[in-house]
Amino acid sequence: MKKWLLPMFMMVALVLAACGNSDKGEENIDKGAGKDSSAETITYESETGPVEVPADPKRVVVLSSFVGNLLQLGVNVVGVDSWAAKNPNFQDDIKNAEVVENTDIEKILELEPDLIIGLSGIENADKLAEIAPTVLFTYGKFDYLQQFIEIGKVVNKEKEATEWVKDFEVRAAEVGKKIKEKIGEDATVTVAESYNKQLYLYGENWGRGTEILYQAMGLKMPEKVKEVALEPGYFAISQEVFADYAGDYVIFSTFMDQDNAFTEAAWFKDLEAVKNGQLFEVNGNVFYFNDAKTLDYQLDFFEEKFLQ
Structure with a gap:
């Protein structure tokens, strides 16, 4: 019941009760x-x-x-x-x-x-x-x-969040520099995902590690991916044409509750990134977000996989 609907004598009683018991x-x-x-x-x-x-x-x-x-x-x-x-x-x-x-x-x-x-x-x-x-x-x-x-x-907790951001930017830049030194300035990275029998390509701000790879580290996105996914954030494609969008390195998200049998298919095994050991499969449920806790996990993952 809204307070302004109460009779005046009840309003007074409520105010007095509130004064007498401030923890309620x-x-x-x-x-x-x-x-x-x-x-x-x-x-x-x-x-x-x-x-x-x-x-x-x-x-x-x-x-x-x-x-x-x-x-x-x-x-x-x-x-x-x-x-x-x-x-x-x-x-x-x-x-x-x-x-x-x-x-x-x-x-x-x-x-x-x-x-x-x-x-x-x-x-x-x-x-x-x-x-x-x-x-x-x-x-x-x-x-x-x-x-x-x-x-x-x-x-x-603005202070704590700001301090974390400053620290993260430094850590991501340092790891990114090491990765570029190892794979080369011109090496390309594609971020893709398989979900509900559909493949998706991702731009630079749609989770899945895209913010770290493309924004924080400045790694290169393949031009064909950039053409279709950069502006909208993501783009759906068929399995048959994935090779046309796959970069030198591929970050590939899959989900445990989905049918991932395609990873045994010829088209998948024929990808250059797969042949070169440069396709890194990730748990989609972990990589899905771009929150601080997930960013820490993603950064550790990229450091381990790219620099191993």
């Missing part, structure tokens, strides 16, 4: 989930305007690809999307988290979050905001490193 949380619209009138808050300037969020969030629901950013900052996550739930690198940190979607209003309410983070344009954004402070981001509005800093701002 302010009641939420339905059941008091995630809101505490005594908790310290900060204001985050979101895309849609200022949002008052907890200064030290304890129960965060993440409805997007940002889970690894929260985990990197040591923030407790109680709700995650299905893709994050499948990431082996996240398992220890989210073992007690529930898998939810933006349509699971009742389920999210039961988690009693004090903060919700997701992507803009999602259904039920207004209902989510009634449960807890909700911050939504447009994918691609910030580059992958600034996005982490923005997440840091939301959870009052």
Whole structure:
């Protein structure tokens, strides 16, 4: 029940009760989930305007690809999307988290979050905001490193996020320099993925390690891949023409729950990168994202594979 609907004498009683017991949380619209009138808050300037969020969030629901950013900052996550739930690198940190979607209003309410983070344009954004402070981001509005800093701002850990970014940029540049020295300045790298019997090529900002390879390290993308995938971010092709897009090196994502029998097919084995031992197969569930935790994993992987 909205406070402005209460009779005046009840309003007075509520105010007196609040003064006499400052640790009691302010009641939420339905059941008091995630809101505490005594908790310290900060204001985050979101895309849609200022949002008052907890200064030290304890129960965060993440409805997007940002889970690894929260985990990197040591923030407790109680709700995650299905893709994050499948990431082996996240398992220890989210073992007690529930898998939810933006349509699971009742389920999210039961988690009693004090903060919700997701992507803009999602259904039920207004209902989510009634449960807890909700911050939504447009994918691609910030580059992958600034996005982490923005997440840091939301959870009052901007300093930690900024320090990590500076350190990561140095580490990635150093590894990139060593890789270029080994494979040559003109060597090309293709990032591809097999999913649901379809092959995809990726540009420079669509996860799968693309941000590190092309942006942080400055490795070269094959011209044919650049023509079709750079602007849209990804491009679907048939297996039969993959050889035309494969660079000197190939980062190839596959998923354990998919049919990957094609790796035994003649067209696959005939790829120059395969013949030269320069196709590096990766777990798609691990490489899918571009959050800070995943970036650390990807950087270690590239250092090991390219420089072995």
